[in-house]
Amino acid sequence: MGRLDSVLNLPSTSSKLKEIQEEFKDRKVILGVDDMDIFKGINLKFLAVEQLLQQNPDLKGKVVLVQIVNPARGSGKDVQEAKNEAYLIAQRINATYGSSHYRPVIIIDRPVPRFEKSAYYAVAECCIVNAVRDGMNLVPYKYVVCRQGTAKLDEALGRQSDSPRTSMLVVSEFIGCSPSLSGAIRVNPWDIDAVADALNLALTMRDSEKKLRHEKHYRYVSSHDVAYWARSFMQDLERACKDHYTKRCWGIGLGLGFRVISLSHGFRKLSVDHIVSAYKRTNRRAIFLDYDGTIVPQTSINKTPSPEVISVLNALCNDTKNIVFIVSGRARDSLSDWFASCKMLGLAAEHGYFLRWNSDSEWETSHLSADLDWKQIVEPVMQSYTEATDGSNIEIKESALVWHHQDADPDFGSCQAKELLDHLESVLANEPALVKRGQHIVEVKPQGVTKGLVAEKVLLNMVNGGNPPDFVMCIGDDRSDEDMFESILSTVSCPSLPSAPEIFACTVGRKPSKAKYFLDDTADVVRLLQGLAASSNPKPKHHHAQFQVSFESIVS
């Protein structure tokens, strides 16, 4: 700021300023200062000015865009093409809307000394930075400082030092400084209509409003120098790294998907020996298993459980000391078909909206959310994303709707999923529904229905039936399973338990998780289950009648 102020104090600046004021008297100057390259959006800016003049014929003769073009930092065909195009558009605008005394677009394409640039900044009613991609970009800050001026400049111009200062900024939402300029009119540079409207708004806004916006920006620029920015950056970095010394870092993924993740020291692979010894010591065991990505590979085309999965589940269910539940986001029909031969297996479908204790019992429905009218809002929104995203589709479940993008282009699918999530969250703000991301899915389900609640119900059922668990194992791979990990940890710490059970919360894949353990993949999970089954007491049992109470009675 100090450097800019000293340039503003130069006599050459005030005389240039007077010269420019004279040249553009009775006209409003919009200023652009950019390098000539393909990212600065100069051509888009010109198109917006063309649109502005076309939509507002009264502005003809009254508004000028002065575009200062800094020498290109790079060379090449693309820069040359962008430049040629800029000149062609400017020529067209000047031919259509200009006259012998008036050129609506003036390109200054030569090295412009600092004092001259500062004089243009000081004269301009509005400054536009329309880059389609950029870093910080200091042009808006320089503009605000020059519009404020200095006491010496005021004196040179014969201006009262307390005369009101105004400035108007139109900035692209894709530049680094955009979030710090709360008084700027923010635009998507690709949206020519919106940029033209923003320019019109900037030119026609009341002076009192322009003054308030200017003051806000000037306050910000004068109090946030580069030292402040560096300090706050260091503070953020220290905060983010605070716990890193106590954690181990791992690199995961490839290419653009590469991430460094930090995991706590206690996070370790669940060894079969370790869990088997705890398993053997205990008598009232609860076992919760997620389906996709846990006992069936996420990548497998055939989604039915393998014969070895069915067999190991039956072996575990046949041990009278065990309660075994599959807790999945899948629909109840699929789960009951796939596990038809597992008579004693408990099933929780659609994240626990439906629960069945064994194959002979009825499905119980969560009473938490009977209102599913929001599905009518969600479906058309998902439909429009499906049309726009090749390879995506919608799954309609009884209590939920799921948008799948596994077969879409990976990058585009992920971007669309992110956008869909934001879109749905905003339209469902007042509805009893929750929007969640999963593995290649965006799912909307009833509020309050979570896998965590299923684990809590089953565990409380055991406690209330006089069989408090002494061994709890929960394995899952995605975010919905984190609810289960959290829930088992809090449920078993309840004071009504005579002693703390052995807890094995385990995520599939090495990644940050509330679980203390990980296994690498579904093959590891099946091996571990087989290890437990081998240590089981294989006597067939009847239903878990001794544990079972009404689903609803626990939830209420």
Ligand SMILES: O=P(O)(O)OC[C@H]1O[C@H](O[C@H]2O[C@H](CO)[C@@H](O)[C@H](O)[C@H]2O)[C@H](O)[C@@H](O)[C@@H]1O
């Ligand atoms: O709780 P889970 O057992 O892990 O189930 C979660 C979701 O599973 C299903 O989606 C998954 O499988 C699809 C292929 O069949 C795949 O396209 C998708 O990427 C996976 O997330 C199911 O369709 C969803 O309804 C469940 O919520």
